Structures are given as C-alpha cells and as structure tokens.
Amino acid sequence: MLAVVLAAQFMALLDVFIVNVAVPTIGTELHASGAQLQLVVAGYAITYSVLLITGARLGDLLGHRRVYLAGLTLFTAASLACGLAQGTGELIAFRLAQGAGSALMIPQVLSLIQRNFSGEARARALGVYSAVLATGAAAGQVLGGVLVSADLFGTGWRPVFLVNVPVGVVLLALGARVLPRDDARAQERSHRLDLPGLVLLGAAVSLLTVPLVLGREEGWPLWSWLSLAAAALFFAVFCAYESRLARHGGTPLIAPRVLRHPGIGLAVFRVTAVMAVNGGFLFTLTLHVQGGLDYSALRAGLTFAPTAVVFGLVGLTWRRWPASWQRALIPLGFALSALSMCGVGLALRDGREAGLWLYAAFAGVGVGLALGFSPTLTRALATVRPEDAADAGGLLATVTQLGQLIGVAAFGTLFLNRLESLGAPGAYTSSDALLVCMFALAATAATGAVSGLVRRRR
CATH class of the missing domain: 1.10.287 (Helix Hairpins)
Structure with a gap:
C-alpha cells in the first residue's frame, strides 16, 4: 500500500517541475506566447494549491480510497490529454485538470499512512513520505531534461506528460487491490462539508x-x-x-485543534522556509545554467541529480543516526543549507564552473534541506490523531506548495531584476545575479536555523 500511494505522490510532484525544461520546445512547436507558456507551467500549480485543502476534506468525508482513486484517474487522463494536445489553449486546460487530480490524490496519501500505520512503523512511513515529497521537484528537473533531450520517436516535449499514463494505469490497478476499503459511514458524513x-x-x-x-x-x-x-x-x-x-x-474545514496541536505552527513556518529555499534554488539555478551557461535540457536536468539523490538518502536514513544528534538536526540542516548556498554562488561566480567543489556544494544543499524538512514533517505528524490526519495533511501539503511558489516568485524576481540592472546578458552577468540570489537564499535558510532552536511545546 505504501509503495502504491507514494509512487503516485512522486509522479504528481514531478509534474510541478518536469515541464520547466520543456518550455522552450513547447513554445517553438505550439507557437505559444510568453503568457501562454506561463499558464502551461503555472496552471497546474494554481489548481493544485487552491484545491488541496478541499481534496483533504473530501477524502475525510467520502473515503480516502475512493477519492484517491478518483484523483489518480483524473490525473492520468489529463496527462494523456496534455501529451496529445494540439494547441496551447488545450494544453493549458488539461494542465489545470492535472492539478485538480493531484489536489484530490495527494492529501489522501498522508491520511492513509496516518490511519494504517502506528508507532514506529508510522514514523518510518512518514520518513519515506517526507523524502518522496521533497525530492520530486529536483527529480522533475532531471527527468524533464532526459525526456526532452531524448526526443523519443520525434515527439519532442510530449513524453514529459505521456510518461505518467502507463504508470498511472498500473497504479490504478494495484490501488484497487491493495488500498483498504473505506469506512461505510463516510458517505453518511458527506453532508458536513463546510x-x-x-x-x-x-x-x-x-x-x-x-x-x-x-x-x-x-x-x-x-x-x-x-x-x-x-x-x-x-x-x-x-x-x-x-x-x-x-x-x-x-x-x-480545518479543525482548530489541529492548528493548536504541539509543533504544527512551528512546522508550518519551517516547511514554508525550507520549500521557499528549495523552490528559489531550483528556479534561479535553472535560469543560470540554461540562460547564462547555455546548458542543454539534458545537462541542465542532470545538474540537479546530486541534490535530489542526497536529499532522498538523508530523508530515508536520518532516524537511524545517533540519538544524541536528533535534537540538533533541524538547526544543523538549515545552517548547512545556508553555507552550501553560499558555496554554490561562489563556485559559479565570474561565469565559470568549479568542478567537484560545485557538486560538493550541491550535495550540501541536499543534505541541509533534507534535515530541515524531513524531521520537521515527521515529528509534527507523528503524534497527530488519525481523525485529524486529513486536516493536518492538507494543511502541510498546501504550505509545501505555497512555499515553493513563494520561493520561485521572490527569488526569481530578485534574479531577473539583478540581471536586468547589469545590462548585457551573458555568463558573467548571470553568475553575478545568481550570487546575489544564493546569498539571499542563505539568509532565508539562516532564519530556519534560528527557528530550529525553538523547542516544540509538549
């Protein structure tokens, strides 16, 4: 069950970022304007963010299995439609539908974990969940670059959407077999929708x-x-x-006791901070390597591989580290992220590449963000009551998505404004803009390090 729901979770999260490296090809083939390309990328995020809390509540009222399978069906069908779209308007509409399918599906994952695991097993499952949740963005960049560069059968950008179809069909078949049946009383509670x-x-x-x-x-x-x-x-x-x-x-819609639950408020701040840093880092670095350094889609995507791999490994293993380290992991993670962001900016300054030092800094970013994110999420949710799982899951999933959007908007604007103020575009000016952004990202991560020193109310 855990493998099925987390595979769907990972697939849905990939689609937040997998389109980024395909945008130039989409624009060329469909003759799309800049505004239309924005909506191709952002349409998914808009409906996904807006409907996440709604999806969480519907799962609680109508049954998590039922709503999960409905969301997966909509997401898979919309992915097929995106891959076959003949015009920009169609593609935008189907991207909106994709986001709606994800919003129905994603909140059920956490609720199913909360309701079907307990004790140490729940903590382990939440650790895997948090690792999957945060590696999706970087993995999307990598997979998008691979698929666009491969140009399978001359299909160009279309495989970034069509790859979801066979995976979705398999997950639907497996989900119908392994997901636990919904409580028969769920339908009786549907009139309580707020x-x-x-x-x-x-x-x-x-x-x-x-x-x-x-x-x-x-x-x-x-x-x-x-x-x-x-x-x-x-x-x-x-x-x-x-x-x-x-x-x-x-x-x-959200039970007040969930907001008052020990650790939830602090977790909301930390998750927002770490995902804003993550989103800003991925977005500005993509702009630099593709625009300033003229990387191909494949090379740009593979640039993020060290961060994604290390993030996943740390997210899966941090609970096995010595008990004496556990309390310090969150502030240590944010501090390491801050130092590594500075390292990335310095390694790429003056329009140059720094070889192994750069990839060491990328790995440091992955370790730091994982330590800031995974323990925060796991500890906040480990003690949430099963009946509050939908509310807590929807809340933190929404905060995760909004944090990404805030990071992209804030640091993307900083990068582009700095680039514009420097005049002629090029590797040198792009690296200067990136350095400013990396320092700003480091400062944001430092606030997370300070928050990590605050102990959770018992």
Whole structure:
C-alpha cells in the first residue's frame, strides 16, 4: 500500500517541475506566447494549491480510497490529454485538470499512512513520505531534461506528460487491490462539508497564488498587489468564520485543534522556509545554467541529480543516526543549507564552473534541506490523531506548495531584476545575479536555523 500511494505522490510532484525544461520546445512547436507558456507551467500549480485543502476534506468525508482513486484517474487522463494536445489553449486546460487530480490524490496519501500505520512503523512511513515529497521537484528537473533531450520517436516535449499514463494505469490497478476499503459511514458524513469555508479558503489561496505565479512576468502590476492584499483579507475572514463555526458545534474545514496541536505552527513556518529555499534554488539555478551557461535540457536536468539523490538518502536514513544528534538536526540542516548556498554562488561566480567543489556544494544543499524538512514533517505528524490526519495533511501539503511558489516568485524576481540592472546578458552577468540570489537564499535558510532552536511545546 505504501509503495502504491507514494509512487503516485512522486509522479504528481514531478509534474510541478518536469515541464520547466520543456518550455522552450513547447513554445517553438505550439507557437505559444510568453503568457501562454506561463499558464502551461503555472496552471497546474494554481489548481493544485487552491484545491488541496478541499481534496483533504473530501477524502475525510467520502473515503480516502475512493477519492484517491478518483484523483489518480483524473490525473492520468489529463496527462494523456496534455501529451496529445494540439494547441496551447488545450494544453493549458488539461494542465489545470492535472492539478485538480493531484489536489484530490495527494492529501489522501498522508491520511492513509496516518490511519494504517502506528508507532514506529508510522514514523518510518512518514520518513519515506517526507523524502518522496521533497525530492520530486529536483527529480522533475532531471527527468524533464532526459525526456526532452531524448526526443523519443520525434515527439519532442510530449513524453514529459505521456510518461505518467502507463504508470498511472498500473497504479490504478494495484490501488484497487491493495488500498483498504473505506469506512461505510463516510458517505453518511458527506453532508458536513463546510461549503462557505471552502469558498473562502479557495478565494484566499487563488488570490495569493495567481499573482505569485503570474506577477513576475507581468512586471508586478497594480492588480497583483491588490490581489495579495485581498488574499490577506480573505484569510482573516476565513479564520474568523472557522473559529465561529467550531464554537457553535459545526464542522470547520480545518479543525482548530489541529492548528493548536504541539509543533504544527512551528512546522508550518519551517516547511514554508525550507520549500521557499528549495523552490528559489531550483528556479534561479535553472535560469543560470540554461540562460547564462547555455546548458542543454539534458545537462541542465542532470545538474540537479546530486541534490535530489542526497536529499532522498538523508530523508530515508536520518532516524537511524545517533540519538544524541536528533535534537540538533533541524538547526544543523538549515545552517548547512545556508553555507552550501553560499558555496554554490561562489563556485559559479565570474561565469565559470568549479568542478567537484560545485557538486560538493550541491550535495550540501541536499543534505541541509533534507534535515530541515524531513524531521520537521515527521515529528509534527507523528503524534497527530488519525481523525485529524486529513486536516493536518492538507494543511502541510498546501504550505509545501505555497512555499515553493513563494520561493520561485521572490527569488526569481530578485534574479531577473539583478540581471536586468547589469545590462548585457551573458555568463558573467548571470553568475553575478545568481550570487546575489544564493546569498539571499542563505539568509532565508539562516532564519530556519534560528527557528530550529525553538523547542516544540509538549
């Protein structure tokens, strides 16, 4: 069961980043404008982010197995449609559908783990879950580069979507056999869906997500800032409504006790920080190696292999390390990330490559981010009650995605603005912009190191 649900989790996360290195080819073949290419990349992230909490609640009410299989079906069908799309409009629509399928599927993974594992087995399963969750982004860059460069049967960019189809079909067949049956009482609870809460949260996340993914390319116009301000207002209204609903005996979209659970608030901050650093690192480095150093799609993708591999290995093994180290892992991870980000920037300064030193810095980034992310997520969720698994899983999955978007928007804007201020594009100016971003990423990771010193309330 764990292998099936995590394979689908990994496949869905790949699609957040796998398209990045295929964008130039898509633009050429479909004659897409810059705005259209933005929506091809961002459409998935928009519906995915907006509907994650909704998917978590639907799983709790209608049954995790049922909603998981429905989401996997939608994701697989949308992947096939993306791979066969004949125009940019079709591709954008199907990317939105892909994101919706992921939003239904992803929250059920954590809920199924929480409800079917306990004690030490649950902690181990959560460790694997966190490793899969955070390696998907870097692995997407690698796989995207490999598939685009291979140009299988002259299909160009299409395999980055079509690769999901056979995997999805196999997972659907296996999932129908190995996933535990849903509680028969789930359908009886479907009338408790908090529709006003869904509308308020959906509006808030939409108002936050859309300017984050589109504002940078548009030059941060007035509407983007108004949208961000409106998002803050809608989040405040949502919180007030949910608190009032809980006080009057209703069933809020996110149970207030989940937010009050020891460690959840701190985990939200740490996960946001580490995923913002991760997203900003991957995005700005991609811009540099493909734009400044003229790497091919394959070479650009393989650049991220050391980070992805080390992240996965550390995420799977950190719990076996000496007990005396465990308390220090989170601040150590953030501190190592900060130092390694500086190392990457310095190794690539002046438009040069630094060989083994660069890859050592990449590995340091992977180790540091893994130590900042995996123990945080595992410890926060290990003691969450099974009945709160959907709420906690949806919340942290949403924070993970929003952290990535914030990192891409903030550090991507910093990189491009610095590049523009330096004048003529080239390897030297691109490396200068990257160095500034790496220092900014290091400073962000340092705040995570400070938060790692805060002990969780018992």
